[in-house]
Amino acid sequence: MSTTVAQxxxxxxxxxxxxxxxxxDEEAFVVRKERLLEVCRFLFDFPGSAFxxxxxxxxxxxxxxxxxxxxxxxxxxxxxxxxxxxxxxLEESDPTVPSVIGxxxxxxxxxxxxxxxxxxxxxxxxxxxxxxxxxEFVGHPLRKDYPIQKRQPLSKPTNFGxxxxxxxxxxxxxxx
Amino acid sequence: xxEQTEQKEWMVLNIGPAHPxxxxxxxxxxxxxxxTILEAxxxxxxxxxxxxxxxxxxNYQQVIPLTDRLNYCSAMMxxxxxxxxxxxxxxxxVPRRCQYIRVIVSELSRIIDHxxxxxxxxxxxxxxxxxxxxxxxxxxxYELLEALCGARLTTSxxxxxxxAHDLPAxxxxxxxxxxxxxxxxxxxxxETLITRNRIFIDRTQGVGIIGAxxxxxxxxxxxxxxxxxxxxxxxxxxxxxxxxKFDFEIPVGRNGDTYDRYLVRMEEMRQSLxxxxxxxxxxxxGPVNVQDKRxxxxxxxxxxTQFGSLVRHIKLIVDGIVPxxxxxxxxxxxxxxxxxxxxxxxxxxxxxxxxxxPPCFAVYQALPxxxxxxxIADLIAIIGxxxxxxxxxxx
Amino acid sequence: xGIETSRLFRAEPVAKTLDAILNWCRAYSxxxxxxxxxxxxxxxxxxxxSHYDISRFGAEVIRFSPRQADLLIVSGTISxxxxxxxxxxxxxxxxxxxxxxxxxxxxxxxxxxxxxxVQGIDTLIPVDVYIPGCPPTPEALLDGILQIMKIIEGESxxxxxxxxx
Numbered sequence: 001m002s003t004t005v006a007q008x009x010x011x012x013x014x015x016x017x018x019x020x021x022x023x024x025d026e027e028a029f030v031v032r033k034e035r036l037l038e039v040c041r042f043l044f045d046f047p048g049s050a051f052x053x054x055x056x057x058x059x060x061x062x063x064x065x066x067x068x069x070x071x072x073x074x075x076x077x078x079x080x081x082x083x084x085x086x087x088x089x090l091e092e093s094d095p096t097v098p099s100v101i102g103x104x105x106x107x108x109x110x111x112x113x114x115x116x117x118x119x120x121x122x123x124x125x126x127x128x129x130x131x132x133x134x135x136e137f138v139g140h141p142l143r144k145d146y147p148i149q150k151r152q153p154l155s156k157p158t159n160f161g162x163x164x165x166x167x168x169x170x171x172x173x174x175x176x
Numbered sequence: 177x178x179e180q181t182e183q184k185e186w187m188v189l190n191i192g193p194a195h196p197x198x199x200x201x202x203x204x205x206x207x208x209x210x211x212t213i214l215e216a217x218x219x220x221x222x223x224x225x226x227x228x229x230x231x232x233x234x235n236y237q238q239v240i241p242l243t244d245r246l247n248y249c250s251a252m253m254x255x256x257x258x259x260x261x262x263x264x265x266x267x268x269x270v271p272r273r274c275q276y277i278r279v280i281v282s283e284l285s286r287i288i289d290h291x292x293x294x295x296x297x298x299x300x301x302x303x304x305x306x307x308x309x310x311x312x313x314x315x316x317x318y319e320l321l322e323a324l325c326g327a328r329l330t331t332s333x334x335x336x337x338x339x340a341h342d343l344p345a346x347x348x349x350x351x352x353x354x355x356x357x358x359x360x361x362x363x364x365x366x367e368t369l370i371t372r373n374r375i376f377i378d379r380t381q382g383v384g385i386i387g388a389x390x391x392x393x394x395x396x397x398x399x400x401x402x403x404x405x406x407x408x409x410x411x412x413x414x415x416x417x418x419x420x421k422f423d424f425e426i427p428v429g430r431n432g433d434t435y436d437r438y439l440v441r442m443e444e445m446r447q448s449l450x451x452x453x454x455x456x457x458x459x460x461x462g463p464v465n466v467q468d469k470r471x472x473x474x475x476x477x478x479x480x481t482q483f484g485s486l487v488r489h490i491k492l493i494v495d496g497i498v499p500x501x502x503x504x505x506x507x508x509x510x511x512x513x514x515x516x517x518x519x520x521x522x523x524x525x526x527x528x529x530x531x532x533x534p535p536c537f538a539v540y541q542a543l544p545x546x547x548x549x550x551x552i553a554d555l556i557a558i559i560g561x562x563x564x565x566x567x568x569x570x571x
Numbered sequence: 572x573g574i575e576t577s578r579l580f581r582a583e584p585v586a587k588t589l590d591a592i593l594n595w596c597r598a599y600s601x602x603x604x605x606x607x608x609x610x611x612x613x614x615x616x617x618x619x620x621s622h623y624d625i626s627r628f629g630a631e632v633i634r635f636s637p638r639q640a641d642l643l644i645v646s647g648t649i650s651x652x653x654x655x656x657x658x659x660x661x662x663x664x665x666x667x668x669x670x671x672x673x674x675x676x677x678x679x680x681x682x683x684x685x686x687x688x689v690q691g692i693d694t695l696i697p698v699d700v701y702i703p704g705c706p707p708t709p710e711a712l713l714d715g716i717l718q719i720m721k722i723i724e725g726e727s728x729x730x731x732x733x734x735x736x
Binding site for chain 1: 651652654655684685686687
Binding site: 192193194195196197200201221230244245248249296307308312314328330566567 | 660
């Protein structure tokens with residue numbers, strides 16, 4: 001079953017998707033960010049092995065590489081009982097990747113967290129704001145060059161604009 | 177009489193991080209029209225403790241106490257999940273006795289997590305008595321866990337490649353006693369009081385409904401997904417540690433409302449007792465740690481008497497375990513759903529990246545969808561039934 | 572309470588009797604506000620439950636409103652995002668009030684020393700009793716509450732804090 005998915009992926013997206021060598025029986029593919037949405041839609045609709053469950057989206061920071069960041073997606077198929085990992089390398093100067101929230105609504109907060117901790121921007125996300133750190137935080141703490149003990153105390157409780165009657169994040173630009 | 181005006185005013189209510197329910201640091205901004213919720217937006221991060229960044233500074237064995245504090249209601253399951261991920265990275269398999277003991281403590285943790293969830297949920301709805309019953313049982317299980325590893329809550333019992341130490345001599349007997357006498361009785365008592373209680377049914381049936389397909393799209397796993405009708409349990413779908421040899425069922429709900437989530441949890445506790453019975457009966461003999469010199473600490477007698485063992489002990493503590501470079505994703509069925517650990521290793525003794533996939537993260541983000549249209553009083557019932565543990569949510 | 576500011580009630584024989592009455596009232600009917608964030612909150616719930624009954628010490632009336640409580644029990648790690656909230660809640664509790672830092676994270680930051688945790692709530696609010704442990708056993712929390720009672724019994728209406736200073 002898994003080789004079918006792998007073969008189908010490579011046939012459908014030659015040059016844009018690259019299978020990684022199997023490590024501990026896991027399947028992983030490196031995907032170019034321009035084709036990410038199509039790959040995800042293809043996997044979501046794959047007959048017999050639809051990957052309906054988006055398990056995780058996270059970012060990883062590799063400062064030594066040319067493409068510094070990587071957005072990692074873990075998908076699970078209930079029918080085939082199979083997991084797949086997609087890795088999208090991103091450059092430091094332009095860490096943007098299309099958001100998959102149109103396919104899986106689960107992507108909402110996972111992408112917000114990757115933005116908060118790494119600064120990876122997800123185009124098309126309706127509400128890309130910080131989620132774990134406070135809004136006044138400057139920087140992205142999980143990057144390797146952020147010192148772990150650099151504190152940024154919060155001055156006052158934030159109301160995210162709701163005291164003006166407008167929920168923040170609806171159409172506001174994301175602050176970095 | 178009061179006239180109906182055309183102009184409606186919405187009220188914004190902030191259910192702040194300090195709030196009168198038992199669920200820790202959750203903040204929800206609610207837009208209300210009278211008592212009906214128009215929009216409910218949760219804000220999280222009030223217990224963000226930097227688990228992932230902190231784990232990058234420690235070696236693999238030292239991360240285990242940090243994992244305790246993720247889902248602190250069922251700490252053993254986090255330990256087991258993390259150690260399983262590192263063992264997958266190392267490419268080793270723990271001995272069968274260790275697997276069975278891990279299953280036993282995982283199921284005990286699942287039971288106490290469900291007891292907290294149900295107890296706290298019922299307190300929020302005004303039913304205080306089941307809270308006492310649930311917490312009384314937790315004390316029995318806590319005594320067992322304390323006899324096992326010394327701590328009630330933050331257990332840190334598993335080690336990479338096995339366990340900290342084997343079961344004490346009479347532990348199995350005590351566990352059987354708790355399992356056969358105390359726990360089923362408590363579940364029965366709560367069931368008698370609550371399950372067919374008119375008030376409870378009125379407050380929870382039809383409240384907070386989410387359908388199966390939508391729940392799956394939101395990333396739901398665990399009891400919340402099963403209550404919506406999807407029979408997905410990693411213990412059956414992707415069995416580990418001999419779960420495929422145990423005979424148990426997965427309770428599945430029909431409507432996906434709060435009442436179903438409560439029923440699913442009650443039934444899951446009974447199924448966990450079944451698994452416990454089988455695991456205790458089938459507990460094999462043998463070592464609990466994998467016999468690998470690069471991973472397991474030598475026994476204390478050898479450390480005190482033989483020089484080679486002493487050197488190995490020092491080296492393992494100071495240098496730690498060094499797995500090969502690579503990345504793994506390992507998931508277990510925790511009490512709330514699929515708990516995943518994504519570990520990237522660069523071949524050194526500290527992990528390069530650990531990402532925890534918290535089950536309640538995906539569940540909680542669907543709150544705006546679930547709460548819309550319900551009354552503000554229903555919101556409290558809904559949050560209680562989703563079982564949001566802030567330690568896991570925010571890490 | 573207001574009567575402490577009167578000079579009559581601060582005179583010697585009246586003050587002694589008033590001390591005894593007020594301290595007895597305050598110590599044996601503490602109304603805790605469990606500001607529970609993390610794992611220690613679960614231990615607090617276990618203390619409030621029937622096995623380690625907190626109500627034997629009179630402290631069973633757990634009020635989740637700061638206006639109605641007098642003992643703030645901060646259980647669990649306080650993150651940077653939560654710190655202003657804690658300060659606000661502390662300010663909203665009326666005098667007389669006491670604070671217990673329950674657990675290692677509340678006392679000093681615990682095992683977390685990073686960009687998002689506060690290293691001890693005493694950087695934000697004054698603390699009366701620190702309870703170490705991760706999490707402390709329920710007996711330790713009960714001991715902490717007994718310490719608070721001892722502190723209360725040592726108070727007096729002639730303390731500067733009751734004169735608004």
